[in-house]
Amino acid sequence: MNQAPGEPGKKLMVFKKKETPTPSSETIPGLPWQVLIVDDDEQIHLLTREVLSGFHFEGRPVHLLSAASAQEARQILQNQPDIAVILLDVVMESSHAGLELVRFIREDLHNSLLQILLRTGQAGQFPEETVFEQHDINNFLEKADLTSRRLKTALKAGLRTYRDIRELDQMRRLEQELRQTADIANRAKSNFLNMVSHELRTPLQGTKGPFEEFKSQFHLFSGMKKLANRIESLPDAQQKQLFQADLREVRNEVVEIASQGLQSVEHLLGLIEDILDFARIEAGKLTLILLPCPVDPLVAEVLHIIEPLAAQKGLQIHYAPVTLTVQADSKRFKQILLNLLGNAIKFTSQGFVRLQIEAKEQMAHFTVADSGCGIPADKLELIFHLFEQVDNSVTRQVGGTGLGLPITRELVHKQGGTIRVQSQPGQGSQFTFTLPLVDHHLSDGCTEPLP
Numbered sequence: 001m002n003q004a005p006g007e008p009g010k011k012l013m014v015f016k017k018k019e020t021p022t023p024s025s026e027t028i029p030g031l032p033w034q035v036l037i038v039d040d041d042e043q044i045h046l047l048t049r050e051v052l053s054g055f056h057f058e059g060r061p062v063h064l065l066s067a068a069s070a071q072e073a074r075q076i077l078q079n080q081p082d083i084a085v086i087l088l089d090v091v092m093e094s095s096h097a098g099l100e101l102v103r104f105i106r107e108d109l110h111n112s113l114l115q116i117l118l119r120t121g122q123a124g125q126f127p128e129e130t131v132f133e134q135h136d137i138n139n140f141l142e143k144a145d146l147t148s149r150r151l152k153t154a155l156k157a158g159l160r161t162y163r164d165i166r167e168l169d170q171m172r173r174l175e176q177e178l179r180q181t182a183d184i185a186n187r188a189k190s191n192f193l194n195m196v197s198h199e200l201r202t203p204l205q206g207t208k209g210p211f212e213e214f215k216s217q218f219h220l221f222s223g224m225k226k227l228a229n230r231i232e233s234l235p236d237a238q239q240k241q242l243f244q245a246d247l248r249e250v251r252n253e254v255v256e257i258a259s260q261g262l263q264s265v266e267h268l269l270g271l272i273e274d275i276l277d278f279a280r281i282e283a284g285k286l287t288l289i290l291l292p293c294p295v296d297p298l299v300a301e302v303l304h305i306i307e308p309l310a311a312q313k314g315l316q317i318h319y320a321p322v323t324l325t326v327q328a329d330s331k332r333f334k335q336i337l338l339n340l341l342g343n344a345i346k347f348t349s350q351g352f353v354r355l356q357i358e359a360k361e362q363m364a365h366f367t368v369a370d371s372g373c374g375i376p377a378d379k380l381e382l383i384f385h386l387f388e389q390v391d392n393s394v395t396r397q398v399g400g401t402g403l404g405l406p407i408t409r410e411l412v413h414k415q416g417g418t419i420r421v422q423s424q425p426g427q428g429s430q431f432t433f434t435l436p437l438v439d440h441h442l443s444d445g446c447t448e449p450l451p
Contacts, residue, residue: 032063033159034082038073038101039089039119044143048087051148057159070097074104083114084162085155090120099126099135106136113165115158119143190279201272208265214258219251274403281410288329288414292438295324295357295364302337310345310353317341318354325438326364332411333435339408340368340431348372351428363417363434370430375423383421384409408433 037048045066055062065083067073069092077083086105090098098118105111116136120126121143128140138161139154218224224247231247234240280286303317310317326333337355344353351371358365375383383405412419412433423429 030058030060032061033057033084034065034080035062035155036065036067036073036076036083036086038067038070038086038092038098040068040092041089042068044089044119048151051151052155055152055155057156058163062155069093070101073101077105077109077111077114081109081111085115085117085158087117087119087155090118090126091122095125099131102135102137113162113169115139115162117141117154117158119146186282190282190285194276194279201269204265204269204272208262208269211258211262211265215255215262218254218258224251271403274407277407278403281407286410286414288332288411290327290329290415292325293328293330293333295326296321298330298334299337299355299357302334302341306338306341306345309342313345313349315345315348315351315353317345318352320356322357324357324359324364326435327438328415328435332415336408336411336433337366337368339404340433343404344368344370344372344429344431348428359437362437364437365432365434367430367432369428371428374425374427375421375429376425380421380423384419 035052037045039045049064052062052064065076065080067076071093073086073088077086088098088101090096092098094100098120102116102118105114105116115138117139118131118135118137119141128142131137131140138158141150141154219228228244228247231240231243234243277286299319299321303319307317341353341355348370349372352369353371354367354369356367356369385406409419412435416436417434419431419433421429421431
């Protein structure tokens, strides 16, 4: 093995066999790959440049940069962060100069993309396994055994790895930028929805009061009282009866109009609350307070609200009381039941609506079943997507925003449960959701056969 002139003990890299260059195929123009040679032996630079003359990878040539010391390499690396591969000697201005440069690249520059190919003529002093364990390098090449073919192969492998990691890094950065952009857009959307919802809810709440007064207090209005008294004082009994009938007709018409207006206001307030819940979910600001909740009293509150709607359609909600406690947010638990029972009533024109509860494997299973129009198999997952609805004439008739079920699923998941649906068109639907049990005791008669 030849000795490098003026450097006792340092072996010179000699390529054992220089292959005859193969005719290169027509290459695609592209920006050169930046490759840095770091070695204190000028002959190493000359030999490397000779071997890599005309070298291309993926249609792109290499642009070779040179540094005669680790200190010089530091300056180049700081000024040119797009270097793909470094061919790095170990022993230069000090016996560990190359390894110290590795630490500088990884720790000071935080450059994990650069592929470090360590070339050393002192393999005995720096065992390959030890160097790999202690230093973040990508390849270890012994100068004494390095042929031009091996150097090109190692460089191709380094460039390929650099390309892949860089693409992944760019994708990660793009994903991060897109996520940040989406977060900003979501915050703006949430703020807008909150502002608009607040601006709508305030006047609607103001409208609700007069409608409620017209519905329940109209006969107590001072003008109505005066009119009733004057009619009562009429001497003609027949005429008095006619006027009283007219007055009742006026009162019934006003109550009917007020009831319709109140129903519309409450519907709009419900939609606004759905939009606010959607905004809270999107912003990650939906806060739940999970406490032990007895099921039966909460179900009774829901049934008190929902049964009049069922009665209007001639439906009865079948439910057998249970002795059961779940870990839940009571307000959101009632919201889940209201959504599911409300949908069951909405899409059922005749037949039954049933709420069944049972305990299984540390969970309470709540099943809302109906004999309504049902859902096609290809729409079962779609109904849980925001703003999506089953596109049929029944859906168009009953209306809705498509927010109820997506919000319901989020509320169930945030309380540690799951929700699923089974349905057949024309035979009804069955929604089952679970919540964690606190008390596993279930009273007798908790289930009820199908009507």
